[in-house]
Amino acid sequence: MPRFGQGERAGSATGEAVKAGEVGPGGWERRGRGRAWSWARGNLAFLLFSLVALTVPLYLTNSYYLSILAFFAIRLMPTIGLNLLLGQAGQISLGHAAFIGLGAYGSALLTTRWGLDPWAAVFLAALLSALVAVLIGVPALRLKGHYLAMATLGFGEIVLILLVQLKGLTGGTDGVVSIPPLELGGWSLADPRLFHVVVWSAALIMLRMALNLPRTRTGRALIALHRTEIAASSLGIDVAFHKLQVFVVSAIFASIAGSFLAHYVMFISPEGFGVTLSVLLVAGAVIGGLATVWGAVWGAGLMVLLPEVLARYNEDYTLLVFGLLVIVVMIFLPEGLAGAPARLLGLRRTLPDTVARRSQGEPVEDRGSECRS
């Protein structure tokens, strides 16, 4: 890392104007260009990722692998929601499995008991989840940190208990069987390849929407209230409204994932929607990385693929490995897996405290070498 000369240091200390284009402290010009470049790269990355994701069924016909990829898409949806909720707005939810459960049960019951069209069921279940999210979110989002975590945890547990105990409606621990598959233009999505394309299209739409968010009025409002609610509200941001809105969106994403799951596996039971899943969802979002929406892709991918790999050896190791991974990522990769390639290549953004000290002319150790070693 280049150090600044005496002259530049004096310049920044007196607040003297340093024109863009000159090499000022922190290499501003380079950063400005980096912004445009990262935007173009983000679009390109999305196009390439979509292309690969949607064309997989052309050359991969093994239904086992296709099912894993379908579960990847299904897991990706709630992880994107949590990435927005936790990463951008800074609000935790340990009850998101309940929204997946509401989506799954909503779809299952509306189709099997009331004979609704599966797509209408997906839509109605999402609407129901949104309503529940509003009812839970209004009081819960007034809480912060641990208290919000506890409230959402409690909510998740209540939904699970209801799913088990309302036997007349939900079938209790036996669950719901013979859920009809989705259809599209007369084609049944029981065909794993068709289902793959549809479920991935839905996940990619959510990904694209989430990727669009940070550079907008709403996205900045979330980042602002995450940092400091008081400053955000003093700038005219309705903090409660924006927190609730992103909570509801994340609930809808989770609910749609649950619906896809129900129509895909055609059988659901309550035990899959407990606290363990809620915690794994948050763990996946964190391991993948909260600094960028791409973190959700990394996190969901890992959470789905890793158990498949580990299951070949011993299933019991799965949670243990996840736990260790969270610890390792937290210590060595604060930006999560999504930040890993840049970090390993030494391109990672300089740590904020280093930049601040540098701009005040203080010598700082280059911590990059430490991190890489």
Add this chain to the structure above:
Amino acid sequence: MPVLRVEGVTRRFGGVTAVKEVSFQVHEAQIKALIGPNGAGKTTLFNLVSAIDRPDDGRILFRNPIRTGDAQIDLARTSPHRASRAGIGRTFQHSQIFEELSVLDNVKVGRHAHGRAGLFSAFLTLPRQRREEAAAEEAARRALQRAGLGDKTEIEADSLPLGERHLLEIARALATEPGLLLLDEPAAGLNNEETERLAETVRRIRDDGVTVLLVEHDMGFVMEVSDEVVVLDYGEKIAEGSPLMIRSNPEVIRAYLGEDYLAEEEPR
């Protein structure tokens, strides 16, 4: 017609009365300073005016001079984001910038209430979203220009030195197009040159027609920029007037320097 009328405002915290029946007015295009020893209730009063906190008693009436169609509102009975939308802009004693955003994006946050594009437009990047984004960017650049940071737009906010962080907060507040700008200790921690630059900026903002109310410990700065000064001590207003009058007011000297100092001074 005053911009701000603080009328008999009282705020208690448990047994402590932080602000006691304080009344004063701020007039249009005036820089008014709120001074007093530590614990005098200045920041409490500031939080009341920006509606972050509510008084136990009294009214805080605000009429936005730059949007004359707006009705007068009582800031004692509203929420911070509504106060902001009504035309109250503020900065904070301890820098509250959004460090993960660029300087420009920090100021764009200040344009929030001037936009309408919601989550749906954002998700789908609708034309409305793009139009608003362009407008917000232009307005943010203007606000940065006014605060004297026009050449620092693309920098990460966390790399600004302290003096410019204060200016960034001012730019961000200006982006909301406030009728009344509240500055909470803007000169704290600044060196002489930075303070001078700040004073120039604040005067220029006032000359543009923005009314300013500020809390400050740096007396040199207060005396230099203020048109009028209100002095608080133990939550009560003990003096109000021009900087010159305040400087020689025995009550003020007593509050700041103690009874002894006044006694010693008098024989001369």
